[in-house]
Amino acid sequence: MNWAVIFPLVLFLAIIFIIGFWASTYLKTSDSFLQEYFLGGRQLGGFILAMTMTATYGSASSFIGGPGAAYTQGLGWVLLSMAQLATGYFVLMILGKKFAIVTRKYKAVTLVDFLKERYESKWVVLLSAASIIIFLFSAMAAQWVGGGRLIESVTGLSYTSALFIFAASVLIYVVIGGFRAVALTDAVQGTVMFIGTLILLIATIIAGGGIPNIISDLTAENPKLITPYGFDGGLTPLYVSSFWILVGVGVVGLPQITVRAMSYKNSKAMHRAIIIGTVVIGFIMLGMHLIGVFARSVLPGIEVPDTVMPLLAMEILPAWLAGLVLAAPMAAIMSTVDSLLLLVSSAVVKDVYLNYIQPKASNQRVKNLSFGVTTVLGVLVFLIALSPPDLIIWLNLFSFGGLEAAFIWPVVMGLYWRRGNKYGAISSMIVGVGSYIIIHLYFPNPFGIHTVVLPILFSLMAFIIGSVVGKQRLQETVDITGL
Amino acid sequence: MKHGIDQHDSRFKIARREAWIGVILVIINFVWWYGFAYGLGSGPVEEYSSVLGLPAWFFYSCVGGFILMVILVTIAVKYLFKEVPFEDETEEMN
Numbered sequence: 157m158n159w160a161v162i163f164p165l166v167l168f169l170a171i172i173f174i175i176g177f178w179a180s181t182y183l184k185t186s187d188s189f190l191q192e193y194f195l196g197g198r199q200l201g202g203f204i205l206a207m208t209m210t211a212t213y214g215s216a217s218s219f220i221g222g223p224g225a226a227y228t229q230g231l232g233w234v235l236l237s238m239a240q241l242a243t244g245y246f247v248l249m250i251l252g253k254k255f256a257i258v259t260r261k262y263k264a265v266t267l268v269d270f271l272k273e274r275y276e277s278k279w280v281v282l283l284s285a286a287s288i289i290i291f292l293f294s295a296m297a298a299q300w301v302g303g304g305r306l307i308e309s310v311t312g313l314s315y316t317s318a319l320f321i322f323a324a325s326v327l328i329y330v331v332i333g334g335f336r337a338v339a340l341t342d343a344v345q346g347t348v349m350f351i352g353t354l355i356l357l358i359a360t361i362i363a364g365g366g367i368p369n370i371i372s373d374l375t376a377e378n379p380k381l382i383t384p385y386g387f388d389g390g391l392t393p394l395y396v397s398s399f400w401i402l403v404g405v406g407v408v409g410l411p412q413i414t415v416r417a418m419s420y421k422n423s424k425a426m427h428r429a430i431i432i433g434t435v436v437i438g439f440i441m442l443g444m445h446l447i448g449v450f451a452r453s454v455l456p457g458i459e460v461p462d463t464v465m466p467l468l469a470m471e472i473l474p475a476w477l478a479g480l481v482l483a484a485p486m487a488a489i490m491s492t493v494d495s496l497l498l499l500v501s502s503a504v505v506k507d508v509y510l511n512y513i514q515p516k517a518s519n520q521r522v523k524n525l526s527f528g529v530t531t532v533l534g535v536l537v538f539l540i541a542l543s544p545p546d547l548i549i550w551l552n553l554f555s556f557g558g559l560e561a562a563f564i565w566p567v568v569m570g571l572y573w574r575r576g577n578k579y580g581a582i583s584s585m586i587v588g589v590g591s592y593i594i595i596h597l598y599f600p601n602p603f604g605i606h607t608v609v610l611p612i613l614f615s616l617m618a619f620i621i622g623s624v625v626g627k628q629r630l631q632e633t634v635d636i637t638g639l
Numbered sequence: 640m641k642h643g644i645d646q647h648d649s650r651f652k653i654a655r656r657e658a659w660i661g662v663i664l665v666i667i668n669f670v671w672w673y674g675f676a677y678g679l680g681s682g683p684v685e686e687y688s689s690v691l692g693l694p695a696w697f698f699y700s701c702v703g704g705f706i707l708m709v710i711l712v713t714i715a716v717k718y719l720f721k722e723v724p725f726e727d728e729t730e731e732m733n
Binding site: 239382 | 648650651653654655657658660661662664665668669672673676677680681684687689691692693694696697700701702704705708709712713716717720721722723724725726
């Protein structure tokens with residue numbers, strides 16, 4: 157074991173713990189447990205908001221999978237990943253003040269609360285809570301596997317012990333501290349991600365003998381690596397552009413991101429977060445993927461793309477600095493997982509239990525239940541991540557696009573289209589998720605565009621048609637009761 | 640209407656305007672990104688010019704596009720976005 161690499165990682169975990177404990181003191185003083193535990197009392201400032209959105213969004217794929225793909229594909233993959241720059245400003249601008257005001261009016265704590273009040277339909281609540289629990293649970297399991305593997309490769313521990321360390325660290329601060337702990341640790345994790353990217357980018361450019369040198373190495377190996385079309389010319393403009401839906405504007409529909417758009421203090425915080433978020437997400441995405449491409453000149457011939465980033469850091473940096481840089485992917489995974497864990501827990505406690513099982517539960521009961529459910533979910537994910545069943549892996553493939561297809565229109569149209577109603581929302585969710593699964597299974601990437609694009613269009617049509625047709629039905633019911 | 644969203648709230652006019660600014664920004668972002676990438680990058684590699692060592696298409700599309708968006712977003716937020724209170728109570732007090 158290389159202690160010089162491990163020490164910065166341990167230090168990082170220790171800092172995360174301290175923040176978790178500190179955040180938990182707010183839970184004792186708050187007069188509304190639910191608001192505090194699942195939403196941080198709506199008190200986030202601009203910097204924390206920007207960081208928690210960026211860090212929740214940036215996951216294992218931004219630090220491990222993404223640079224690996226860029227290593228294989230060349231600059232074309234960096235171009236593709238820059239579609240994510242839009243998430244930095246688009247989500248907060250679209251949901252923006254309207255979502256903040258309306259969710260306060262509704263006293264909504266979760267995304268599902270908002271949908272419940274907006275559409276007044278039991279089916280909307282049950283469908284959305286189910287989508288969140290199923291899809292995000294699987295996504296979470298996949299991220300835990302990533303976290304375990306990363307610790308395994310850096311420390312040399314067995315996968316089981318590595319996973320245990322990872323699971324225990326995340327679980328403790330999420331359970332005791334709730335949303336405030338998640339957001340504050342996200343701010344630290346986001347900062348670590350930013351600094352890690354900066355250090356590794358500079359070191360890679362130096363190790364490669366400067367950018368012109370690296371680019372001429374790549375051109376000599378395969379000129380296609382420096383074109384926008386990928387190493388084999390397979391990245392068509394249409395395909396690359398369709399990622400603007402999946403990882404750009406479609407992110408508005410991801411519940412783990414959306415819930416953050418109701419957690420901030422005031423419009424000043426939102427304004428700051430938009431600027432900071434754009435800078436941070438743009439820099440991390442551009443930097444990490446460029447590192448992947450440049451690594452090809454520094455460390456040619458890596459067989460497993462997912463190992464590019466850790467191998468590069470250990471190769472070109474002194475051990476202690478490599479430890480610091482490797483804290484970045486760890487931070488990215490933790491900051492995604494903690495938010496997902498809390499969100500799934502809120503779906504169980506707030507959206508299902510308090511809505512339909514025991515609406516009159518006492519504050520103390522809700523408190524115990526929230527701690528309990530979060531712990532049980534965490535332990536369950538840990539057990540699943542030990543040897544992930546195929547079903548979970550399969551569901552994880554759908555989680556990102558499936559959630560976008562389910563939620564984007566009920567949220568956006570719910571805010572801006574007065575005539576949208578429950579019939580529209582229900583048909584939009586069913587058509588969105590259904591068509592996504594069917595297209596993914598039987599017609600992947602139809603017409604050369606990413607699978608997610610058509611389901612998002614279909615679910616928009618379903619929302620509009622459902623709302624218009626359903627409106628007549630609503631009126632008829634009113635007429636009948638009027639007689 | 641208890642559960643409907645009151646359309647006459649003046650804050651919502653501001654929110655709607657800002658959402659449109661978001662849409663316009665993302666369109667500018669996309670057009671710039673696409674135009675430089677495939678406008679400059681579709682020729683033969685031998686004819687690529689380079690900026691700071693990077694192929695020109697990449698520099699303008701990704702590095703330049705990033706800087707452009709940071710500037711545009713900052714201008715939009717500083718000069719076009721308005722601060723509004725989020726709580727209903729504070730609105731009544733004004």
